[in-house]
Amino acid sequence: MTQTARIAVIGLGSMGYGMAQSCLKAGHTTYGYDIMPAQMEKFQSEGGAIGALDDIAGSLDCAVIVVLNAAQTEAVLFGEGGLASKMSANSVVVACATVPPEFARDMEARCAQHGILYLDAPISGGSLKAANGALSVMASGTSAAFERARPMLDATSQSVFELGDAAGAGSAMKAVNQLLAGVHIAAMAEALTFGMTQGVTPEKFVEVISQCAGTSWMLENRAPHIVDGDYTPRSQVNIWPKDLGIVLDIAKSAKFSAPITAAAMQQYLAAAGMGFGTEDDAAVAKVYARNAGLTLPGDA
Numbered sequence: 001m002t003q004t005a006r007i008a009v010i011g012l013g014s015m016g017y018g019m020a021q022s023c024l025k026a027g028h029t030t031y032g033y034d035i036m037p038a039q040m041e042k043f044q045s046e047g048g049a050i051g052a053l054d055d056i057a058g059s060l061d062c063a064v065i066v067v068l069n070a071a072q073t074e075a076v077l078f079g080e081g082g083l084a085s086k087m088s089a090n091s092v093v094v095a096c097a098t099v100p101p102e103f104a105r106d107m108e109a110r111c112a113q114h115g116i117l118y119l120d121a122p123i124s125g126g127s128l129k130a131a132n133g134a135l136s137v138m139a140s141g142t143s144a145a146f147e148r149a150r151p152m153l154d155a156t157s158q159s160v161f162e163l164g165d166a167a168g169a170g171s172a173m174k175a176v177n178q179l180l181a182g183v184h185i186a187a188m189a190e191a192l193t194f195g196m197t198q199g200v201t202p203e204k205f206v207e208v209i210s211q212c213a214g215t216s217w218m219l220e221n222r223a224p225h226i227v228d229g230d231y232t233p234r235s236q237v238n239i240w241p242k243d244l245g246i247v248l249d250i251a252k253s254a255k256f257s258a259p260i261t262a263a264a265m266q267q268y269l270a271a272a273g274m275g276f277g278t279e280d281d282a283a284v285a286k287v288y289a290r291n292a293g294l295t296l297p298g299d300a
Contacts, residue, residue: 005151012039016066018130026155057086089115092148101168108167117145120167122174134158140169184218186264189285229298231279240268
């Protein structure tokens with residue numbers, strides 16, 4: 001691949017938008033596509049390349065799919081007018097959604113039927129790291145897929161973990177990460193609201209616990225949202241029933257008991273049922289607050 005690549009990012013949400021920006025900053029010709037025209041227009045106003053996906057698909061070196069789930073990933077690739085039938089041979093699809101490992105293996109095989117490389121490449125780090133080209137990528141695929149995707153990976157990532165020569169291993173590692181991340185957010189919310197029952201304010205909780213052994217990256221990232229009463233969604237509550245659902249499905253197939261994951265899942269389901277599904281996932285704290293009669297910062 002030439003030093004400068006032609007890249008399309010499909011899905012300009014909080015992660016995809018930042019990844020597209022990082023590719024642009026690295027000097028790549030970068031297209032951005034989303035179901036929300038305003039997101040596409042905003043990216044184009046920042047220097048994103050202009051062109052209909054159908055028209056430019058055959059010229060792409062790399063298509064980065066940063067959508068919500070497996071169904072959307074499959075629709076982009078193999079739905080009506082799907083991308084797989086339009087990309088040129090030996091171009092690469094980099095699939096970033098959290099999906100079951102078996103799904104990733106199926107996508108790799110189906111892309112291969114079109115002569116297209118596939119990199120199973122779930123991401124972690126949040127929207128700020130996406131915009132700063134500092135993501136962690138848990139990737140697996142052929143050496144050819146890695147080589148073809150390297151300009152995009154270099155532009156968007158601080159760490160690329162090469163986990164195997166076939167799809168599936170990247171998604172398996174992402175499931176492990178999501179188990180911990182989802183549990184950590186729920187545990188942070190439980191600890192913060194438990195502290196409130198003992199007179200520990202959310203502000204003091206963050207000040208002290210972030211410097212103690214009980215901290216976590218998720219605590220340090222999400223607890224300030226509660227302190228600020230700001231639930232603008234960087235990562236929605238609704239993501240966790242999907243991601244922890246994948247974890248629990250994998251666990252069931254492995255005959256593995258995951259009771260802590262199951263308990264966290266119930267709290268996210270409760271938050272969604274209370275109407276907080278599209279809020280930042282720190283809003284899981286509202287479940288605890290409501291049940292305990294507590295008033296969180298920013299609430300009336």
